[in-house]
Structures are given as C-alpha cells and as structure tokens.
Amino acid sequence: MAKHKKSEALEEKISFLPDTPGVYMYFDAEGTVIYVGKAKNLKRRVSSYFNRTHDSLRTNLLVRAIADMKYIVVPTEQDALNLENSMIKEYQPRYNVLLKDDKSYPWIVVTNELYPRVFLTRQHIKDGSKYFGPYTNTGVARTVLDLISDLYPIRTCRLPITPEYLAKEKGRLCLQYHIKRCKGCCTGEISPEEYGRYIDRVKQILRGETQELMAYLREEMGRLASELRFEEAQELKESYRLLENYSSKSVIVSQTVNDVDVFGIDDDGSQDVYINYMHVRRGAVVRSVTLRYRRRLDETAPELLAYALDEIKTSLDVKFDEVIVASAPEVEMPEVSFTIPRRGDKAKLLDVSQRNARQARLDDLKHMAKHNPEERTERLLERMKADFRLSELPRHIECFDNSNIQGTNPVASCVVFKDGKPSKKDYRHFNIKTVVGANDFASMKEVLTRRYSRLMTEGEPLPQLIVVDGGKGQLSSAVEALEEMGLRGTIAVVGIAKRLEEIYFPGDSIPLYIDKNSETLKVVQHLRDEAHRFGITHHRNRRSKGQITSKLEEIDGIGAKTSQALLTHFKSFKRVSEADTEELAEIVGPAKASIIYNALHANEDTEGDME
Numbered sequence: 001m002a003k004h005k006k007s008e009a010l011e012e013k014i015s016f017l018p019d020t021p022g023v024y025m026y027f028d029a030e031g032t033v034i035y036v037g038k039a040k041n042l043k044r045r046v047s048s049y050f051n052r053t054h055d056s057l058r059t060n061l062l063v064r065a066i067a068d069m070k071y072i073v074v075p076t077e078q079d080a081l082n083l084e085n086s087m088i089k090e091y092q093p094r095y096n097v098l099l100k101d102d103k104s105y106p107w108i109v110v111t112n113e114l115y116p117r118v119f120l121t122r123q124h125i126k127d128g129s130k131y132f133g134p135y136t137n138t139g140v141a142r143t144v145l146d147l148i149s150d151l152y153p154i155r156t157c158r159l160p161i162t163p164e165y166l167a168k169e170k171g172r173l174c175l176q177y178h179i180k181r182c183k184g185c186c187t188g189e190i191s192p193e194e195y196g197r198y199i200d201r202v203k204q205i206l207r208g209e210t211q212e213l214m215a216y217l218r219e220e221m222g223r224l225a226s227e228l229r230f231e232e233a234q235e236l237k238e239s240y241r242l243l244e245n246y247s248s249k250s251v252i253v254s255q256t257v258n259d260v261d262v263f264g265i266d267d268d269g270s271q272d273v274y275i276n277y278m279h280v281r282r283g284a285v286v287r288s289v290t291l292r293y294r295r296r297l298d299e300t301a302p303e304l305l306a307y308a309l310d311e312i313k314t315s316l317d318v319k320f321d322e323v324i325v326a327s328a329p330e331v332e333m334p335e336v337s338f339t340i341p342r343r344g345d346k347a348k349l350l351d352v353s354q355r356n357a358r359q360a361r362l363d364d365l366k367h368m369a370k371h372n373p374e375e376r377t378e379r380l381l382e383r384m385k386a387d388f389r390l391s392e393l394p395r396h397i398e399c400f401d402n403s404n405i406q407g408t409n410p411v412a413s414c415v416v417f418k419d420g421k422p423s424k425k426d427y428r429h430f431n432i433k434t435v436v437g438a439n440d441f442a443s444m445k446e447v448l449t450r451r452y453s454r455l456m457t458e459g460e461p462l463p464q465l466i467v468v469d470g471g472k473g474q475l476s477s478a479v480e481a482l483e484e485m486g487l488r489g490t491i492a493v494v495g496i497a498k499r500l501e502e503i504y505f506p507g508d509s510i511p512l513y514i515d516k517n518s519e520t521l522k523v524v525q526h527l528r529d530e531a532h533r534f535g536i537t538h539h540r541n542r543r544s545k546g547q548i549t550s551k552l553e554e555i556d557g558i559g560a561k562t563s564q565a566l567l568t569h570f571k572s573f574k575r576v577s578e579a580d581t582e583e584l585a586e587i588v589g590p591a592k593a594s595i596i597y598n599a600l601h602a603n604e605d606t607e608g609d610m611e
Helices: 008-015 042-048 057-065 077-091 138-151 163-168 192-206 211-226 230-244 301-315 345-371 373-387 440-458 472-484 519-553 560-570 573-578 581-588 590-600 602-610
Strands: 022-027 033-039 068-073 107-110 118-121 130-132 260-267 272-281 284-294 322-325 337-339 396-405 408-418 428-431 465-469 492-496 502-504
Touching: 008 042, 008 068, 008 345, 022 042, 022 077, 033 042, 033 057, 033 077, 042 068, 068 284, 068 345, 077 284, 107 138, 107 192, 118 138, 130 192, 138 192, 211 230, 260 301, 260 345, 272 301, 272 345, 284 301, 284 345, 322 345, 345 373, 373 519, 396 440, 396 519, 408 440, 408 519, 428 440, 440 472, 465 472, 465 519, 472 492, 519 560, 560 573, 560 581, 573 590, 581 590
Parallel strands: 260 322, 322 337, 396 465, 465 492
Antiparallel strands: 022 033, 022 068, 107 118, 107 130, 260 272, 272 284, 396 408, 408 428, 492 502
C-alpha cells in the first residue's frame, strides 16, 4: 500500500518543523482539531505519520483526514506531556481516546491541616492545600513520596486532627509511632510548630530543591555499599536516578498561575516583529497564536504589542484580566493588569511564548529562502547593514586571513561574498613578500595594500565591507593601509576577535556583540571559516612544494632556478625522478641532466651492487 500523500502546504510546514519537544495539532478540512499529540522531537514524530502505511486502521483514517497542522514548542518533554493533556481536555479531538474522559495526571498535595498530610491525588480541592506537579510519570511521584517518608516522620493517617480533637484526648498511638515513622501527631506528642518544620523541608523538595535529598541518597548508597549490602544500594541507586530526572514544577501546567494571557515578543531589530499569544485557562495553556507585524514608521515593540492586544481582543473575542508581558505596552487599558515577571512560573510561561515567537520567525525565514530567495537576500543585507553600521547594503564583502607556521611560508587568503554567498571565482591567495617572520599586523597591511591598489588600477569595483580575521591589532593595520591608499571612509572595515560574537570597529575599543541566533553572525562565521580553509590549503600546498624543491636543491650543483624550471615543466617531483637523461637535458642541459639523474637513482645502483 502506498504512503499517504499530503498537500504541498502541509509538506512544507512539516519540513520546517524544529527538532525540539512540543505538541502538534491536526485539523480536518473544516478547521476542527481532530488530534493532539506530543513529541520529544516534533520533526521526527510528525514526519512519521506520512512516510509509511500504519498497521492501525484508525491511524490511517486520521492521516487521510489531516488537512492542516499547527504546533507549539516547549522546553522539555515533560512540558509536552502536560500541554498535550490540557489541550485534549480543551478540544476533545475525535481521534484522541486516552484522555477523553478528562482524566488528569496526579499531583502531590500537602494538605491545609494542623498536622498536614502528604499524598498523591487527582482531585483539586480549593481549601488552601498546596499542590505540586503534575507528574506524568506516576513512578517518579511515588518514589518522591517514599523518599520523603524515609526522611521525615510525616503522618499517614486520615484522622481529622484539630485542637478540639486533641483536647478530647481520643487519639491512640499506632504502629507508625512505635516504628519511629510518626511523631505521634494524634496525641500531641509533637507540636504543630515542630511538625511544620518537617513540612517546610518537604515543600522545599517538592518545589524541586532536591539537593539535600540527593546528598542523603548518595551518602546512603555509599554506606550500604561499604557494608556489602549491594542489593539495597542498587534500589537506592534506582531511586536516585528517578530523582535526577524528576521535575516537580511544570512550565505548561501550574497551580500558581490560573487564568492569564501571555504575550511573548521576538524583536531582532529588523522590520518584522513576531508576537506570540498564549491563553492559560485553569493553570494550563490551551491556545497559542503568533502574529507578524512589519514596521512602517520605526514603531517600537511596546507600540506593536498594543496593536496585538487589540487584534487578539477583537478577533478571538477575549476579555483580558491579567496579561503577562516582557515590557508594558503603550496603551491605556485600566481594566487590565499587566505583569512583568522576573522569576517563577509566570516568567517561565513568558519564556515559552517568546520561544514560539522566535520559532515563527525561523519558519518564515525558511519559507522565504525556499520561495523568494531575492527577498530573503535583501532582508539579510538590511540586517547586516544595521549590525555593521553601514551607509549602504554590503553586497560585496571581502574577508582576509593570515596563515603561517612558526614564521615559515607566510601566506594570506582573501575570500569574496556577493549577496551573502561565496563567490569562489573571486577568491585570491597572497604570498607575503615584504614581511620577514611571523608579523600578522605587517602582513595584513601588505595584503590589503596589494589587493586594493590592483583593484583601483584595473578599475574593478571595491567592496562595501572588509572583514579582517583578528582583533584590534589586525584592524589597525587594515585601517592604516586603507588610509594610505585614500580609501578610509570609502570602504567599511571591521575585525573579528577570537570569539565570533565580538566585532571591532575602527577607533572603538568596546566590541559589538552579535546575537548568536542572528543571520549576520552566520554570514560572518561562514566568511571566516572560508578564509581560514582557503588560506590553510594554500599554505599546505606551498609548504609541500617548498619541501620538494629543497630535495632538488640538495643535489650538488643544482640551484633554485634549475629546481623551479624542472617542477614547472614536469609538474611534480615524481615525474622528475621518472624522467630519463634526454628528457631532463631538454630543460636543463646535458651536464646538469646527468648530475640530477645520477643523484636521484644512486640508491638503485647501490641496491644492484648488493645483489
């Protein structure tokens, strides 16, 4: 049976999917959500639906019904599980069956009582109790509870222990007290204040602050191993491993954040600003939409956020109460409370929203590169123009790199990029002629002087930007060369420090730091890699050629000019050694031909005599 075909639009969306955790939603032709799924790797998981025929008839029917797809990226696989759960309950998709009964993942609750209890539950009762989780892996939750009970004497009985109950003195000490797993809460053997200190430590562990618990487990494993109790040590090791993977707090589902709206912004300074909107309902993300705005009059991100608020409010009929943002929008909405979080669950939700805004930008860039490469090139050059403070688009860029090993055979390379791409036919090598030893600064000045003196003499176009591989020293040499040629101010020049993010400008001791995700940095990295590769290749070839020449010059009576003439004619040392005296004589004359032939074949004569 053939694989299921998908539309071109859907195929393109799948090709742009990131290799990150997330949740994907499939829609039918009417725009109804028919399936919600989670993925550790979105691209791999979604692609698997279409690249084979499935054994399940239900899955095959699902794939045939898919007309569109959307996705939300999240930081971890656990968050993907939680988001899937909340979205299935929100949309009730036809092809999802596991969670259609509104079954929830379990939480660990610390009850609001005089002597709190700690246990696993799927029910939320608003009585002041604290809930931690949710736990997509019930085994991890039970392991945490077991370890807490080993660490602290937390009561397990369901007795309604109140001051009135204690006053009646009806409590009876049970087995848990006698085996020292309870402090006798039911009879008041321990005060609520002292018991509360145990509960504070339990909450600390459930908040994810597990260092104390991890240290305790490591110590216990060591003790049991030293006593040769290896089976017990192995059990603790399994608990330790589970705890290492344990995350008590979810970004996507939280009990500290109830009904809020989140707006994350991705603004890289270009014309386009991406704003992601997420709606959180009952502590769970249930909707995500990303809007793209193009600047017309240099609008700021807060100004564009005001447009996004109005658009979401109108198109989705949303009534805002609390809105989480990175910076306050420039709009008057007295009925709305704007929160700018710095830490905690709200800050994590904002981070997820910003991730999705950033992913939308990356998707658009991929789409543009595929369908409209000219527009993508213009956007890239505009971005580089802004980053490098240029007066015109850098359509022609040249990058220089010096190469030498312990001062020998110094060379330099010049690579040329046009419209952001390598123009290999314009690459050039330079053998350093006027500089003695390893002097990168002087070598850089010599190469730039030779390069641009020649271009001006021949009337060739000059680049808009020169990039020199090196810090302030190489940059100063380049500036000096341009100044002497009268090109200072005509061509922009920058230097790349050892760390690619640092770009130096003439006369400025403080470097520019380029965003690691910036398209500009990718071009600069490509430039430097090409210059380095091209220079190293030439240096290696020249070194090799020099070694061959030196072998010929070691022959008495043969100098550099004779060696060079032979290599120019025969192209390689091997062909020189294979030539007979007549062939050699045509190049260097009979006398020298005889000397060279005898020297290169002396070992063969010796071997013949030995036989």
